[in-house]
Amino acid sequence: MTQEKHNDVTVVDNYFPDWMVEKIANYISTFPVTYTNSSEFDYTNTRFFGNMLIDMDRWVVPMEKFWFVDYFNLCMINDLLKEYNIEHCRRMLLNAQVPGLGGCNHQDDSETDDNLSVIYHACGNSGDTVFVTPEGEETQRVSFKEGRIVIFNSRLWHRGDAPDQGLRMSLGCMYPLVPVVGLHNPW
Secondary structure, three states: HHHHHHHOOOEEEEEOHHHHHHHHHHHHOOOOOOEEOOOOOOOOOEEEEEEEEEEOOOOOOOOOOOOHHHHHHHHHHHOOOHHHHHOOOOEEEEEOOOOOOOOOEEEEOOOOEEEEEEEEEOOOOOOOOEEEEOOOOEEEEEEEOOOOOEEEOOOOOEEEEOOOOOOOEEEEEEEEEOOOHHOOOOO
């Protein structure tokens, strides 16, 4: 495993073995998505393919749970993010993009510093994760790599660029940094 921290962004490579990364990519590429996700919560401005998988620790997709979701959360909570004493996954989205379907600049949490975002590059070969200022000026670019994990505070502005070809799929997770009873929007 390699881990690099740049500013407020941590990039982790080679956390999962190659065989697992390949199995996840193959499975995720066939997972059903709809054209209903929006990083701005405004479907007139931006829309992309995706599906909410976890909402407040609960699997919400009307199909059998994919084993990797629980495994991923256990790895994040008990290993990679253990210094934060996280106990819950607030949400996990499956995001999908095709060429020409770029993401817009957004924050996962615009109100507090109480959440940590984790992006898992699940399937594809391009479509960088780009961090920007609130005004849209690029500050950091993390190239897409299957199996890569990108960790940052949910208040950071960012976007997922469209892939050059094929499909780009990622898991976008949010973990609360404070006890559930102390969250700004408790569930």
